[in-house]
Amino acid sequence: MALTEGHAVTGRTDREGGGPGARSSVLLLGGRSGVGKTSVGHEIHEQLSQLRIRHCLIEGDNLDLAYPPPWEHGLAERNLAAMWANYRELGYRRMIYSNTVSVRFVDALTAAMGDDPLVTAVLLTADDATARRRLAEREKGTALERHIERSDLMARELERTVSGRVHRVPTDGRTIADIATGIIDLTGWATEDREAGAP
Known part of the structure; x- marks a missing residue:
């Protein structure tokens, strides 16, 4: 599986996501806390739904949210793997997957999908002031400082470790709708449908 610059298209696709043998596609959204992953992911979902493009949205943070953290397992x-198998059985071929470090673990995530998907990987970015302002809007009390510290550290870590082939998409001073539209363009999903002659 190769990480693509933007997108690659194999075979015929349509608004239903292609036939039973169609190759799947995944959009990986990563970025520091406060960058807007959840909001952007949901806006992408809304825009794709309006275009009647079949897809699913999975929030990776919820897949192992437990104490103690079960990372080693x-x-x-x-x-x-279990969720995607269920979606795949129902005919879904496009997934949006949002998680802070998803763009660092492209191989592991696509291996879990098990069907050699085409990949668009996006690292959402924001400066410290923007991220802290957004965190302050959702976090209260002693948790806020902890989230700010972790967000600042993760931003540096992601910038240092994420492949240069991953798309960097700034979110500072932009609307969620504008960011989502640009990312959909990167996936090529809407273009695939037009080329396939979907209504």
Whole structure:
């Protein structure tokens, strides 16, 4: 599986996501806390739904949200494999997957999907001031400082470790709708439908 620059298209696709043998596609959204992953992911979902493009949205943070954290058991990948198998059985071929570090673990996540998907990987970015303002809008009390510290550290870590082939998409001073529209363009999903002659 190769990480693509933007998108690649194999075979015929349509608004239903292609036939039983159609190759799947995944959009990986990563980024620091406060960058807007959840909001952007849901806006992409809304825009694709309006275009009647068949897809699913999975929030990776929920796949192994437990205490103590079960990281050593690969639970997120196991749960992703089970969920995607269910979606795939129902004919879905496009997935939006949102998680802070998803763009660092492209191989592991696509291996869990099990069907050699075409990949568009996007690292959402925001400066410290923007991320802190957004975190302050949703976090209260002592948790806020902890989230800010972790967000600042993760931003540096992601910038240092994420492949240069991953799309960097700034979110500072932009509307959620504008960001989502640009990312949909990167996937090529709407273009695939037009080329396939979908209504």
